[in-house]
Amino acid sequence: MKTETKLIHFSEGIELESGEKLNSFDLMVETYGELNEGKSNAILLCHAFSGNHHAAGSSEDFGIGWWDQLVGPSKTIDTNKYFVVCCNNLGGCAGSSGPSSIDPSSQKIFGKSFPQVSVLDWVNSQKMLMDKLNIECWHFVAGGSLGGMQALQWSISYPDKVKKAGIFAAASKSSSQNIAMNEVARESIRKDENFHNGNYYEHNVIPKNGIKTARMLGHITYLSEEHMDSRFGRKFQDEGSKVEESVSFEVENYLQYKGEQFSELFDANSYILMTKVMDSYDAGKDKPLVEALKDVKAEFLIVGFYSDWLYPPERGKEIQIAAMNNNIRSSFVVLQGDHGHDSFLFSSKTYSNLITNFIES
Amino acid sequence: MAIKLSKIINSWVPENSKVIDFGCGDGSLLKELFENKQVLGYGVEINDTKIEKCIEKGVPVIKLNIDKGLNDFMSSDFDLSIMARSIQCLKNPDLALNRMLKLSKRCVVTLPNLGYWRCRINLALGKMPITPDLPSSWYETENIHLCTIKDFENLCLKENINIKDKVFINRNGDQGGLSKINPNLFAVEGVYLLEK
Numbered sequence: 412m413k414t415e416t417k418l419i420h421f422s423e424g425i426e427l428e429s430g431e432k433l434n435s436f437d438l439m440v441e442t443y444g445e446l447n448e449g450k451s452n453a454i455l456l457c458h459a460f461s462g463n464h465h466a467a468g469s470s471e472d473f474g475i476g477w478w479d480q481l482v483g484p485s486k487t488i489d490t491n492k493y494f495v496v497c498c499n500n501l502g503g504c505a506g507s508s509g510p511s512s513i514d515p516s517s518q519k520i521f522g523k524s525f526p527q528v529s530v531l532d533w534v535n536s537q538k539m540l541m542d543k544l545n546i547e548c549w550h551f552v553a554g555g556s557l558g559g560m561q562a563l564q565w566s567i568s569y570p571d572k573v574k575k576a577g578i579f580a581a582a583s584k585s586s587s588q589n590i591a592m593n594e595v596a597r598e599s600i601r602k603d604e605n606f607h608n609g610n611y612y613e614h615n616v617i618p619k620n621g622i623k624t625a626r627m628l629g630h631i632t633y634l635s636e637e638h639m640d641s642r643f644g645r646k647f648q649d650e651g652s653k654v655e656e657s658v659s660f661e662v663e664n665y666l667q668y669k670g671e672q673f674s675e676l677f678d679a680n681s682y683i684l685m686t687k688v689m690d691s692y693d694a695g696k697d698k699p700l701v702e703a704l705k706d707v708k709a710e711f712l713i714v715g716f717y718s719d720w721l722y723p724p725e726r727g728k729e730i731q732i733a734a735m736n737n738n739i740r741s742s743f744v745v746l747q748g749d750h751g752h753d754s755f756l757f758s759s760k761t762y763s764n765l766i767t768n769f770i771e772s
Numbered sequence: 773m774a775i776k777l778s779k780i781i782n783s784w785v786p787e788n789s790k791v792i793d794f795g796c797g798d799g800s801l802l803k804e805l806f807e808n809k810q811v812l813g814y815g816v817e818i819n820d821t822k823i824e825k826c827i828e829k830g831v832p833v834i835k836l837n838i839d840k841g842l843n844d845f846m847s848s849d850f851d852l853s854i855m856a857r858s859i860q861c862l863k864n865p866d867l868a869l870n871r872m873l874k875l876s877k878r879c880v881v882t883l884p885n886l887g888y889w890r891c892r893i894n895l896a897l898g899k900m901p902i903t904p905d906l907p908s909s910w911y912e913t914e915n916i917h918l919c920t921i922k923d924f925e926n927l928c929l930k931e932n933i934n935i936k937d938k939v940f941i942n943r944n945g946d947q948g949g950l951s952k953i954n955p956n957l958f959a960v961e962g963v964y965l966l967e968k
Contacts, residue, residue, distance in 0.1 A: 723921075728844060731834060732845060735814060735845065740812070740830075741832055742821075742823075742826070742832045742834065743815075743834045744831045744833070746820075761820045761823075764826055765826045768827040769827050769851065771828075772828055772830040
């Protein structure tokens with residue numbers, strides 16, 4: 412698979428939804444396959460909360476890509492046929508401009524002075540990337556969870572630039588419960604003694620415990636009760652492989668391990684910023700969603716999963732109803748999904764066929 | 773779907789109308805309506821393999837159990853809803869019929885006729901009917917609410933549903949012969965255009 416990873420600089424900067432401006436910024440971008448002559452085979456993948464530009468294949472820094480099960484040569488999204496683009500979103504911590512990168516104006520780490528961005532800002536920055544890559548129209552824009560929100564926003568913001576949108580395990584806005592969960596995560600980071608009000612870089616420490624706890628909570632919300640029961644049940648962790656002395660059950664050990672691993676990779680300020688992006692998104696902007704979709708021209712494929720309790724299928728159904736009321740050619744399919752909210756990341760026969768058939772139809 | 777049946781339905785669908793097809797199967801009928809009548813159409817289906825086929829054809833589809841989920845899509849304003857050979861599979865065919873007529877101005881319903889003479893002979897012999905149109909045994913059939921032409925028209929009367937048009941299909945798949953004279957005895961299928 413032809414893969415290119417590069418940091419692209421945007422010297423023109425970007426006006427943010429908040430009214431603030433980034434005078435210049437960088438996006439870490441990965442592409443797979445090749446753009447055809449007619450430029451009609453470009454696909455944009457939008458990553459979810461903790462994802463990054465590395466969607467497919469294996470890399471030294473980021474391991475196996477977050478959507479590798481579905482993206483690659485002869486896979487669901489076939490990189491032999493399509494030119495697939497994925498970027499680390501603004502505010503992230505995998506190479507694009509974010510709280511942990513250097514502010515060009517002060518030559519210091521941004522820290523918490525990095526402006527709050529939004530789904531709309533992400534879409535606008537991806538549009539700038541699109542122009543830079545000389546792509547006129549995306550054949551398909553897709554993502555799961557927060558990535559699905561970006562796919563939806565693309566179809567709203569740039570109706571002529573998206574032919575098809577894949578909105579998976581997503582919602583047009585976060586629920587009160589979603590926001591509540593995120594606030595617990597943020598609180599655990601803020602109350603870590605190493606957080607230093609977001610300026611932990613200066614103290615050469617990271618609020619590791621806070622991020623770890625936040626991630627452990629997050630992880631629970633990404634899985635389903637059934638999945639956890641079948642995977643861990645009430646099995647005890649064997650002594651030899653305990654990552655923490657105090658754990659008794661396998662599930663505890665698993666969360667400890669995952670949390671620990673994540674806390675070493677993810678920036679705390681990015682974590683807070685990303686959760687706020689998710690919380691603040693509302694495709695309808697306080698108005699009914701049906702109004703927000705009135706100019707949409709893209710076709711939709713909306714997929715929800717019964718085992719997903721973070722963005723349950725009802726959220727997808729709301730988008731479907733608003734789409735139908737706007738005469739948008741939209742499909743809505745609910746699949747069982749074995750992995751709770753995370754189901755969108757995993758390939759299954761029906762899920763994979765739906766996506767392939769939708770792209771090819 | 774038999775050619776005849778889709779031809780009849782085609783003739784009742786206005787050009788450029790907004791259509792919803794309950795129990796749309798692999799989306800063939802809607803695909804035909806896209807091509808012949810330039811409709812905007814949505815299918816409703818519960819079977820994943822059939823849903824994959826719809827998407828393959830470019831037919832928008834919603835995965836939904838009609839018994840449970842019909843209410844959710846009430847806010848959409850359709851010109852026509854279609855329920856071909858599915859109404860007898862529903863838990864509450866009467867409620868479904870009324871909901872369809874709230875959802876759309878008109879609706880097309882087709883149903884197998886339990887009054888067909890071969891069914892009656894089966895019953896007279898003390899057995900549940902098995903015919904080319906109703907091939908499954910009683911324990912494996914999805915048809916939990918079979919009725920005769922007469923039963924269906926009585927239901928329409930009771931629910932104040934107007935039968936705008938109707939066509940009866942005989943066992944050869946056409947509309948002629950005895951099924952015109954006594955549909956309740958000789959038609960294998962009734963095809964109705966309904967309005968409230």
